[in-house]
Amino acid sequence: LDPHAIAGDSQAILEFLAEYYHDVDKYPVRAADLEPGRVRKLLPEAAPEHGEPMEHILEDVRRDILPGLTHWQSPRFFAFFPMNASSAGLAGEMLSGSTCEAVACTLAAARDRALGRLGGHEAIARLVVYASDQTHATFQKGARLVGIPSSNFRVIRTSAASGYGLTAEAVRAAVDRDVGLGLVPLYLCATVGTTGLGAVDHVRELGEEARRHGMWVHLDAAYAGSAAICPEFQDYLDGAELADSVSMNPHKWFLTNMDCCCLWVARPRDLTSALSTDPEYLKNVGADDGGAGNPAAIDYKDWQISMSRRFRAIKLWVILRRYGAAGMRAHIRRHVAAAKWFEQRVAADERFEVVVPRRFSLVCFRLAPRFGRDDDDGDDATNHVNRDLLAAVNASGRAFITHFVVDGKFVIRLAVGGASTELQHVMEVWDLLQGKAAEVLQHYVK
Ligand code: PLP
Numbered sequence: 449l450d451p452h453a454i455a456g457d458s459q460a461i462l463e464f465l466a467e468y469y470h471d472v473d474k475y476p477v478r479a480a481d482l483e484p485g486r487v488r489k490l491l492p493e494a495a496p497e498h499g500e501p502m503e504h505i506l507e508d509v510r511r512d513i514l515p516g517l518t519h520w521q522s523p524r525f526f527a528f529f530p531m532n533a534s535s536a537g538l539a540g541e542m543l544s545g546s547t548c549e550a551v552a553c554t555l556a557a558a559r560d561r562a563l564g565r566l567g568g569h570e571a572i573a574r575l576v577v578y579a580s581d582q583t584h585a586t587f588q589k590g591a592r593l594v595g596i597p598s599s600n601f602r603v604i605r606t607s608a609a610s611g612y613g614l615t616a617e618a619v620r621a622a623v624d625r626d627v628g629l630g631l632v633p634l635y636l637c638a639t640v641g642t643t644g645l646g647a648v649d650h651v652r653e654l655g656e657e658a659r660r661h662g663m664w665v666h667l668d669a670a671y672a673g674s675a676a677i678c679p680e681f682q683d684y685l686d687g688a689e690l691a692d693s694v695s696m697n698p699h700k701w702f703l704t705n706m707d708c709c710c711l712w713v714a715r716p717r718d719l720t721s722a723l724s725t726d727p728e729y730l731k732n733v734g735a736d737d738g739g740a741g742n743p744a745a746i747d748y749k750d751w752q753i754s755m756s757r758r759f760r761a762i763k764l765w766v767i768l769r770r771y772g773a774a775g776m777r778a779h780i781r782r783h784v785a786a787a788k789w790f791e792q793r794v795a796a797d798e799r800f801e802v803v804v805p806r807r808f809s810l811v812c813f814r815l816a817p818r819f820g821r822d823d824d825d826g827d828d829a830t831n832h833v834n835r836d837l838l839a840a841v842n843a844s845g846r847a848f849i850t851h852f853v854v855d856g857k858f859v860i861r862l863a864v865g866g867a868s869t870e871l872q873h874v875m876e877v878w879d880l881l882q883g884k885a886a887e888v889l890q891h892y893v894k
Contacts, residue, residue, distance in 0.1 A: 449868040464510075472519055499770050545706040550709055550711040555577070557721070561718050572595055580612075582612050582647050587637045612645050612804060614654060616653035619654060627661070638667050645852060645861075646807050651690070672807070675780050692718070700865065703771065730749075784864075791811045815888075816830070834858045840884040847880055849861065862877065
């Protein structure tokens with residue numbers, strides 16, 4: 449977040465928007481060129497390797513994108529219910545920073561696909577969903593929303609032996625038990641880069657196992673998916689082609705402002721069968737293909753829960769153009785290098801221990817057990833010391849760090865990923881941690 453670049457880029461955008469709003473009533477209100485896929489044909493297949501100036505990007509927006517837009521802010525827009533925008537709203541938006549419904553939508557798609565096969569809605573009581581004890585809570589919420597009975601959520605235990613990744617063996621055991629009871633395996637959520645520990649599930653093994661049982665596999669790469677822009681992290685996604693759906697959140701680690709969630713689905717029809725609606729008030733010349741069934745005309749309202757959508761794709765496109773693939777790789781590698789530096793310092797300090805090996809830019813560590821209370825070296829004492837350390841660091845106002853609990857251990861998580869976080873900040877937080885550790889340990893070690 450270079451302040452000069454913010455000012456320069458924002459200025460260019462503001463001038464562009466001022467001109468756009470000045471002229472908005474001169475454009476044909478509905479997209480002049482309704483041919484589906486026209487803009488896609490104009491866009492290159494891949495992101496540029498090197499970043500480009502904002503002025504070039506805006507020229508392309510003016511030339512290629514504006515003619516394909518329906519101008520919802522035109523004073524001549526009288527369709528549906530118009531959408532509001534204002535200069536105060538725009539200013540407020542710039543000061544702010546919503547979330548990923550991808551999992552709920554894919555669960556609905558998997559549910560309807562399975563119910564179609566099983567021949568009726570009553571079978572919903574037999575559908576079972578699987579995830580690990582490291583899977584994000586979004587998954588349980590999604591399963592509840594689509595009507596899966598909570599007694600049919602399987603939370604499979606992971607362990608240090610697999611780096612807290614879910615294994616096919618564990619899934620097989622759970623599935624075999626359920627099938628033996630007459631239940632139907634529906635959906636498996638695999639994660640690359642879990643929230644608590646940054647753990648990685650064995651995607652290929654899990655994909656193969658799930659296919660054997662006709663289960664939908666969702667790959668949640670919300671955080672770590674961003675790292676896949678670097679070849680050295682792509683092996684973690686090995687087997688992703690076996691997934692029915694994959695999601696990643698560029699707002700976590702891809703220089704993208706809140707919010708933006710990318711969802712890829714192998715067969716969009718599964719999603720649209722579960723989520724599409726066709727009310728009369730949304731029929732218009734643009735969307736109605738007259739029964740021709742033109743598959744190029746995608747109506748994204750049928751891919752999601754809500755109806756209205758923001759044009760988030762343009763945000764991601766501007767980011768890729770502005771920073772280029774090389775710039776994005778440098779951003780990821782800068783954080784990974786800083787996290788690696790931190791992990792090495794932790795490992796070299798005998799007071800601390802790294803709890804799970806770092807894979808991306810999340811370091812999970814704690815004060816080691818021997819520095820717990822001398823009358824009790826158990827996890828409770830160690831957890832107390834670590835809680836106190838974390839509270840002291842956060843109370844200083846000089847850093848904010850959060851924790852996780854695994855196998856009864858209170859673990860401190862240093863998530864390096866802020867857009868403006870540099871090695872210098874990580875060095876400073878290490879100094880802070882060392883100082884606070886010395887203070888806290890004084891209370892415990894006589
Ligand atoms: N999946 C994983 C692995 C996450 O870490 C998170 C958030 O931390 C989510 C899903 C949900 O992300 P969001 O609420 O930003 O959509």
